[in-house]
Structures are given as structure tokens and as C-alpha cells.
Amino acid sequence: MERIMDHLAHERSKAQFSVEEMKIIWAGSLHAFQVSDRIARLVASDPGFRKDNRAVLSRKELFKSALRKAAYVWKRINELALSEEEASWLRFYVDELAYAYIHWGMFVPAIKGSATEEQQQKWLPLANNMQIIGTYAQTELGHGSNVRGLETTATFDQETDEFIIHSPTLTSSKWWPGGLGKVATHAVVYARLITDGQDYGVHGFLVQIRSLDDHFPLPGVTVGDIGMKFGSGAFNSIDNGFLRFNHVRIPRNQMLMKVSRVTRQGKYVESNVPKQLLYGAMVYVRQIIVADASIALSRAVCIATRYSAVRRQFGPPHEDENGKGVETQVIDYKTQQSRLFPLLASAYAFRFVGEWLKWLYTDLIQKLEANDFSTLPEAHACTAGLKSLTTSAAADGIKECWKLCGGHGYLSSSGLPELYAAFVPACTYEGDNIVLLLQVSRFLMKTISQLQTGKKPIGTTAYMAHVEHLIQCRCTVQKAEDWLNPSVILEAFEARAIRLSVACAENLTKFATPLQGFSELSPDLVEAAVAHCQLIVVSKFIEKLQQNIEGNGVKQQLETLCNIYCLNLIHKHLGDFLSTGSISPKQASLASDQLRSRYSKLRSNVIALVDAFNYTDHFLGSVLGRYDGNVYPKLYEEAWKDPLNDSIVPDGYHEYIQPLLKQQLQNARL
Numbered sequence: 189m190e191r192i193m194d195h196l197a198h199e200r201s202k203a204q205f206s207v208e209e210m211k212i213i214w215a216g217s218l219h220a221f222q223v224s225d226r227i228a229r230l231v232a233s234d235p236g237f238r239k240d241n242r243a244v245l246s247r248k249e250l251f252k253s254a255l256r257k258a259a260y261v262w263k264r265i266n267e268l269a270l271s272e273e274e275a276s277w278l279r280f281y282v283d284e285l286a287y288a289y290i291h292w293g294m295f296v297p298a299i300k301g302s303a304t305e306e307q308q309q310k311w312l313p314l315a316n317n318m319q320i321i322g323t324y325a326q327t328e329l330g331h332g333s334n335v336r337g338l339e340t341t342a343t344f345d346q347e348t349d350e351f352i353i354h355s356p357t358l359t360s361s362k363w364w365p366g367g368l369g370k371v372a373t374h375a376v377v378y379a380r381l382i383t384d385g386q387d388y389g390v391h392g393f394l395v396q397i398r399s400l401d402d403h404f405p406l407p408g409v410t411v412g413d414i415g416m417k418f419g420s421g422a423f424n425s426i427d428n429g430f431l432r433f434n435h436v437r438i439p440r441n442q443m444l445m446k447v448s449r450v451t452r453q454g455k456y457v458e459s460n461v462p463k464q465l466l467y468g469a470m471v472y473v474r475q476i477i478v479a480d481a482s483i484a485l486s487r488a489v490c491i492a493t494r495y496s497a498v499r500r501q502f503g504p505p506h507e508d509e510n511g512k513g514v515e516t517q518v519i520d521y522k523t524q525q526s527r528l529f530p531l532l533a534s535a536y537a538f539r540f541v542g543e544w545l546k547w548l549y550t551d552l553i554q555k556l557e558a559n560d561f562s563t564l565p566e567a568h569a570c571t572a573g574l575k576s577l578t579t580s581a582a583a584d585g586i587k588e589c590w591k592l593c594g595g596h597g598y599l600s601s602s603g604l605p606e607l608y609a610a611f612v613p614a615c616t617y618e619g620d621n622i623v624l625l626l627q628v629s630r631f632l633m634k635t636i637s638q639l640q641t642g643k644k645p646i647g648t649t650a651y652m653a654h655v656e657h658l659i660q661c662r663c664t665v666q667k668a669e670d671w672l673n674p675s676v677i678l679e680a681f682e683a684r685a686i687r688l689s690v691a692c693a694e695n696l697t698k699f700a701t702p703l704q705g706f707s708e709l710s711p712d713l714v715e716a717a718v719a720h721c722q723l724i725v726v727s728k729f730i731e732k733l734q735q736n737i738e739g740n741g742v743k744q745q746l747e748t749l750c751n752i753y754c755l756n757l758i759h760k761h762l763g764d765f766l767s768t769g770s771i772s773p774k775q776a777s778l779a780s781d782q783l784r785s786r787y788s789k790l791r792s793n794v795i796a797l798v799d800a801f802n803y804t805d806h807f808l809g810s811v812l813g814r815y816d817g818n819v820y821p822k823l824y825e826e827a828w829k830d831p832l833n834d835s836i837v838p839d840g841y842h843e844y845i846q847p848l849l850k851q852q853l854q855n856a857r858l
């Protein structure tokens with residue numbers, strides 16, 4: 189036991205940088221670090237937030253436990269008079285999916301984004317004080333991605349000055365909204381607005397669905413839970429629900445009227461605000477999900493890295509620091525490094541691009557408030573594309589971390605199966621990842637067509653202004669070290685991205701209609717979108733390194749991580765880089781050489797690099813990822829805690845095992 193604990197201490201002693209300074213870089217600022225650290229410890233030390241028994245709870249127990257925790261969170265927020273920032277950290281570290289995620293994450297933002305000032309003054313205090321609990325009811329049984337295809341209707345009745353909300357078909361039933369099944373009292377419902385016999389398309393409406401007195405559904409409302417979801421624990425603590433309306437009436441002023449409104453006379457009036465602002469809550473949540481992807485991936489990487497340093501398999505026997513013969517740490521196998529280290533690098537890359545995206549979103553909101561809508565298309569493309577890229581990579585990465593831990597990774601107590609089950613739907617919710625990439629490609633094709641009109645591309649597409657150069661430039665790498673030059677890397681990624689996009693744009697012209705072209709070429713368009721989004725992540729990582737980064741050795745570690753992130757992408761997408769002529773086969777081989785050498789350079793720092801995430805053992809929820817590395821005794825302890833081990837002879841023995849054994853013995857004797 190002693191020896192295992194020593195392993196991680198020894199690993200930590202080898203770090204070539206200041207972990208404390210890296211913690212601040214990871215958190216974003218000293219202030220963010222201090223607040224998150226304080227709240228993480230507060231949660232970890234409070235038995236009310238225990239979560240180690242989730243895997244063995246039944247659905248009903250799990251749901252009730254999540255309700256209890258959500259109520260307790262609210263109590264602690266008020267008792268401690270936490271600020272909004274502290275309260276968000278508290279919800280985050282409690283790490284239990286419940287209705288509050290949708291209430292704070294979607295219901296409140298939808299009101300802020302789509303309601304008029306007057307409507308906000310009425311509804312926000314109620315929501316902020318939890319006098320009402322809200323959900324975001326957009327998706328239907330028949331349509332999720334195709335928002336324009338939603339079927340729920342909101343028909344204006346001029347006589348009573350009301351909207352009649354109705355579900356005309358089974359497929360128009362709302363399906364999936366979190367917190368809807370059993371908890372929410374109100375919902376922002378997306379429905380087709382019909383007035384004067386005309387259909388004006390999908391709009392948002394604030395609808396009360398349950399009584400505030402006895403919690404029963406209001407007349408005309410049918411509501412319930414959609415059933416168990418993938419994995420034990422994970423999303424089963426939350427009541428994703430269905431909802432049907434039978435001519436439910438709401439006052440006219442409960443239509444969210446920032447984008448457009450209906451007058452007392454039933455006239456539909458558009459404002460000067462673009463209709464896409466109706467989708468504003470989705471843009472908001474997508475940028476949060478990018479930050480969430482870096483957290484989910486870094487959690488898995490932290491577990492897999494610590495365990496890989498503790499775990500030993502095969503010889504040749506090495507001597508440990510006490511001169512004893514020991515097997516090889518699995519982290520020293522090059523195959524383990526080539527699977528794990530790029531994931532560690534990706535966690536940092538996603539952290540920084542998430543930070544940038546938050547800035548982009550804040551900037552967008554400031555511009556919108558000043559009636560400047562110019563950056564909305566880019567913000568939509570960036571949030572959609574980066575949400576897609578980072579969640580797909582994080583979900584795959586978590587699964588890889590589980591395999592990196594061998595058999596023990598499959599145990600619930602490793603924390604990895606539940607982390608995977610809880611995160612993988614991020615590839616679908618808030619926009620299916622392929623559908624979102626197609627949105628990015630549409631934006632890219634538009635940008636390319638505008639180049640011919642002389643319109644200067646801005647922001648993340650600014651590189652397209654250099655299309656002539658990027659289409660014909662040749663990569664200058666001659667030796668492996670040349671791949672450490674950020675401008676060489678950047679140009680290779682820009683060349684690959686623009687060449688894929690331009691090829692798509694050229695091929696699109698060969699079809700009878702753009703629609704047909706988009707349909708036929710959609711796999712190529714998705715690849716072009718991925719290349720563009722990877723370029724954004726690469727360029728934001730490189731930009732981060734150009735900032736003033738303090739702390740002993742911190743910048744050097746980040747440079748190594750950045751090199752690994754970029755070179756591994758080249759390695760994985762070699763087909764793209766070679767087929768577009770962005771690099772040559774010889775340069776590809778030099779990139780692989782450099783990548784291998786970066787792994788060796790990073791090796792002694794990896795434990796410290798995952799320590800810099802500053803995750804408590806409570807938050808990690810993993811025996812394999814424990815800070816002290818004391819894995820085996822704790823695994824043994826956990827095994828004993830399983831309810832099956834409550835009795836020596838299991839339930840069912842007398843009914844099913846004993847008679848069987850007896851019968852077989854008798855048969856044998858005959």
C-alpha cells in the first residue's frame with residue numbers, strides 16, 4: 189500500500205513546472221481558481237452531497253435523491269448567501285443532473301433572450317426565486333433537428349385575446365425536455381404561430397403546465413416521464429418528459445415577443461431583430477457545452493493518467509526509488525502514451541477554445557444590445573461547430589480512457605462508465621453533431637461565394653482572404669524540429685481547411701440545384717466543416733501561447749501540449765493533409781517523429797498536468813483516479829460495499845441454486 193502511494197508522490201516530484209500556476213491558467217484567472225476551489229471543497233466535505241451510491245440506486249431512488257440534492261443546493265445557496273457565480277460552481281460540483289440544469293441553463297436564458305423587457309420583469313423574478321420551475325420544450329416526438337418542422341400549434345383567438353396551444357398529432361407531443369416529466373411547473377414551448385388563418389412558423393410561448401398548489405397537470409395538459417435512458421445513474425436522475433396539449437389557453441402576452449408580436453387585433457408584427465434570436469438559448473447553451481466537454485474529458489484523462497502511473501504490467505523489471513524490482517508502469521508504454529497524451533492535450537485545447545468562445549458570446553450579447561447583429565452568423569457557426577467537434581472528441585476520449593484503464597475501467601467505481609453515459613448524449617442534445625456541422629459548412633460555402641463579390645471575411649474565416657496563397661502554398665518543413673514552428677502548423681491547417689472548402693464549393697456548381705448539391709456532397713461538406721473547426725481550436729491554442737503566461741515552466745508545458753494536439757490531428761487526418769497537398773508524405777513522416785519525441789518530453793509532467801485540473805476526489809468519483817493513488821485497497825473496499833455482498837449466501841440461492849445443484853447431484857447418482 190505504501191509503495192503505491194509513493195508512486196504518485198514520485199511522479200509529482202518529477203514535474204518541471206509550477207502546478208499551482210497551471211491551476212490558475214486552467215481556471216482562467218486567480219479569481220476563478222479561488223472561487224471554484226473554495227466551492228469544490230465545500231461540496232466535497234458536505235455529506236449531503238455524497239454521490240458514491242448512485243450506481244446501485246433504483247430509478248425512483250435516484251430521481252428522489254436528485255430532488256433532495258437540488259433542494260439542498262438551493263438551501264445552501266441561500267444560507268451562505270452565495271453570489272450567482274458561486275451558486276453556479278456549487279451546482280457544477282454537486283454533479284447530479286436534475287431539473288435545475290434546464291431551469292437555469294435554458295428556461296431562464298430563453299426568457300432573457302426572447303422576452304420583451306416587460307415580460308422579463310414579470311417572469312424573471314419568479315424564475316430566479318424558484319417560485320416557478322421551468323423547462324425548455326422544443327423537441328417533439330416527430331422532430332428534433334428540424335425545428336421548422338415542429339407541429340405544435342399556437343392559434344390566436346381574437347375574441348378572448350388568448351393563444352390556444354394544441355398538439356394536433358401524436359408526433360407533435362413534446363418529447364425529451366429535461367425536468368418536464370415530473371417537476372416543471374412552466375415551460376417555454378415552441379409552437380407554430382397561427383393568426384388570421386396564416387401560419388407564421390415557430391415561436392416561443394410561456395405556458396404553465398402544473399398547478400402551483402397541488403402540482404397536478406392543468407386542464408388539457410398530459411405530461412409524464414419518457415422512461416429510462418442509457419447507463420445506470422447518468423441521465424436517469426433527470427425526468428426527461430413528454431407533454432401534450434389539448435386546446436390549452438394562455439394569455440396573448442405569454443408569447444415571447446422580443447422578435448415579433450401579435451397585436452390585440454391579431455396582426456403579426458415583426459421587430460427589427462433577426463428571427464434567429466428565437467434560437468438564442470441554443471447559442472448560449474452550445475458555448476457552455478464546449479466548456480463542459482473540456483471538463484468531462486479532463487475528468488476522464490485525470491483518472492486514466494493517474495491509474496496508468498499506478499498500474500504495472502510485465503517486465504523488464506525496473507528498480508523503484510528504494511531499489512526494489514518492479515514491473516513497468518503502463519504509462520511508460522509508448523502505445524499507452526500515444527492514446528492518452530493526445531487526450532490530455534485535447535482537454536487543454538478545448539479549455540482554451542471554450543474560454544475564447546465565452547468571450548465571443550459575451551461580445552455577441554453586447555453587440556446585440558446595441559442592435560448590431562453582424563456577428564450573429566459567425567457566433568452561430570462557431571458555437572454549432574465547436575459544440576460538435578468538442579463533444580464528439582470528448583465522448584470518444586472518455587471511452588478511450590475507460591479502455592486505457594483495462595478491466596478496472598469497466599467497474600462502476602472507476603467513475604468512467606457513468607461519466608461516459610452522462611456525457612455521450614451531448615453529441616445529440618442541443619443539436620445533433622452532424623446537423624450542426626452541416627450548418628457550419630453552409631456558413632463556409634456562403635463565405636466562399638462572397639469572396640468573389642469582394643466581401644472581406646472576418647473573425648474565424650479571416651484566413652479565407654488569403655485563398656490564392658493558401659491554395660498553392662507548399663509546406664516548408666524539412667526536418668522534424670520545423671514542426672515546432674507555430675506558423676508552419678497554422679499554415680498547414682489553413683491550407684487543408686480552405687482546400688477542402690474550395691473543393692466542395694467547386695463541386696457544388698456541378699449539380700442542377702444547390703439543394704441537390706448539398707445533399708449529395710454532405711459527407712464532404714462535413715469534413716470541410718471539421719477541418720475548419722479544428723483550425724479554430726489550433727489557432728486559439730496558439731494565440732493562448734502568445735499571451736503573457738506566468739509561472740515556472742508553465743508556458744513550456746503548454747507549448748508541448750499544443751504541439752501534441754496539432755501533430756496528433758495531422759497524424760489522424762493524414763488523408764486530408766496529403767490529398768489536398770497541404771503537406772508531403774515525407775513531411776507527414778517528420779510530423780510523426782516529432783510527435784513521438786513530444787510524448788517523451790511530456791512524460792514526466794503528466795501527473796502534475798492532471799493535478800492542475802484541481803479536481804477533488806469527490807468530484808472525480810473514481811477509485812482509479814484517487815489523488816493518493818491508493819487504488820487496490822480502495823477497490824477491494826468498494827467491492828465489499830456492493831449490495832450483493834450484504835449477505836454471504838445470495839438471495840435466490842434457496843429458490844434457484846440449491847434445487848438445481850441437488851437435482852444435478854441426484855441425476856449424477858442415478
Ligand SMILES: CCCCC/C=C\C/C=C\C/C=C\C/C=C\C/C=C\CCC(=O)SCCNC(=O)CCNC(=O)[C@H](O)C(C)(C)COP(=O)(O)OP(=O)(O)OC[C@H]1O[C@@H](n2cnc3c(N)ncnc32)[C@H](O)[C@@H]1OP(=O)(O)O
Pocket residue numbers: 276279280285289290292293294324326327332333334335336366464465467468470471473476477480564565568616617618619620623627630
Ligand atoms: C448552472 C447552469 C448550468 C447550465 C447547464 C445547461 C446546459 C448544459 C451544460 C452542460 C451539460 C450538462 C448537462 C446537460 C443537461 C441537459 C441537457 C441540456 C440541454 C439540452 C436541451 C436541448 O437539446 S434543447 C433542443 C435543441 N435542439 C436543437 O438544437 C435543434 C437543432 N436544430 C437547429 O438548431 C435548427 O433547426 C437548424 C440550425 C438545424 C436549422 O436549420 P434550417 O431549417 O436550415 O434553418 P432555419 O431555421 O431556416 O435558419 C435559417 C438561418 O438561420 C441560421 N440559424 C440557425 N440556427 C441559428 C441560431 N441558433 N442562431 C443564429 N442563426 C441560426 C441558419 O444558419 C440560417 O442562416 P442562413 O439563412 O444565413 O444560411
Ligand SMILES: Cc1cc2nc3c(=O)[nH]c(=O)nc-3n(C[C@H](O)[C@H](O)[C@H](O)COP(=O)(O)OP(=O)(O)OC[C@H]3O[C@@H](n4cnc5c(N)ncnc54)[C@H](O)[C@@H]3O)c2cc1C
Pocket residue numbers: 290324325326327330331332333334363364365366423428613616617618619620621622623626710
Ligand atoms: C439527454 C437529452 C436531453 C435533451 N433535452 C432536451 C430538452 O431539454 N429540450 C428539448 O427541447 N430537447 C431536448 N433534447 C432533444 C435533442 O435536442 C434532440 O434529440 C436533438 O436536437 C436531435 O434531434 P432528433 O432527436 O430529432 O434527431 P434526428 O434529427 O432524428 O437525428 C437522427 C439521425 O438523423 C441524422 N440527420 C437528421 N437530419 C439530418 C440532415 N439534415 N442531414 C443529415 N443527417 C441528418 C442525424 O445526424 C442522426 O444521425 C434532449 C435530448 C437528449 C438525448
